[in-house]
Amino acid sequence: MIRAGSILVAAALAVSPCAHAAAPESSLTDTSLVGKWVVNIGECSDPNAEFITFLKSGAVESTRNGSADAVGFWRLENDRIYLNVLATPARLHEKLKDVNGYYPFDITVATFNVTADSFQGVGVLDDQTRYGKFTRCKP
Numbered sequence: 001m002i003r004a005g006s007i008l009v010a011a012a013l014a015v016s017p018c019a020h021a022a023a024p025e026s027s028l029t030d031t032s033l034v035g036k037w038v039v040n041i042g043e044c045s046d047p048n049a050e051f052i053t054f055l056k057s058g059a060v061e062s063t064r065n066g067s068a069d070a071v072g073f074w075r076l077e078n079d080r081i082y083l084n085v086l087a088t089p090a091r092l093h094e095k096l097k098d099v100n101g102y103y104p105f106d107i108t109v110a111t112f113n114v115t116a117d118s119f120q121g122v123g124v125l126d127d128q129t130r131y132g133k134f135t136r137c138k139p
Contacts, residue, residue: 026114030076037134044137081109092125
């Protein structure tokens with residue numbers, strides 16, 4: 001799902017209009033979000049990269065190093081992705097590496113710089129704010 005050090009979360013998001021000089025920004029839709037996305041600088045061909053997969057059913061899965069480390073549900077509303085996931089606390093913050101078990105987390109990702117095959121997001125989880133870049137993996 002989401003890597004605390006890599007993404008998601010912001011109460012307010014300001015994006016300069018100058019950042020969009022070339023092409024007009026698109027919006028994500030339920031249909032366009034469905035699929036497998038590599039997070040940040042990862043490559044789709046690297047099995048050890050971090051991936052997030054949005055399923056048509058509304059399920060979401062985050063994998064790192066080939067293993068699922070967060071699962072749950074997603075919904076998209078007004079360019080924001082709302083995630084309700086189960087994950088180990090260590091997945092979301094290094095200081096919690098010794099906490100065992102799975103716990104529910106709610107994460108909101110404000111999306112921007114959306115194209116057909118990529119988007120950027122700022123996510124919010126409690127008091128944490130993270131940035132991430134998502135690139136679509138082609139089947």
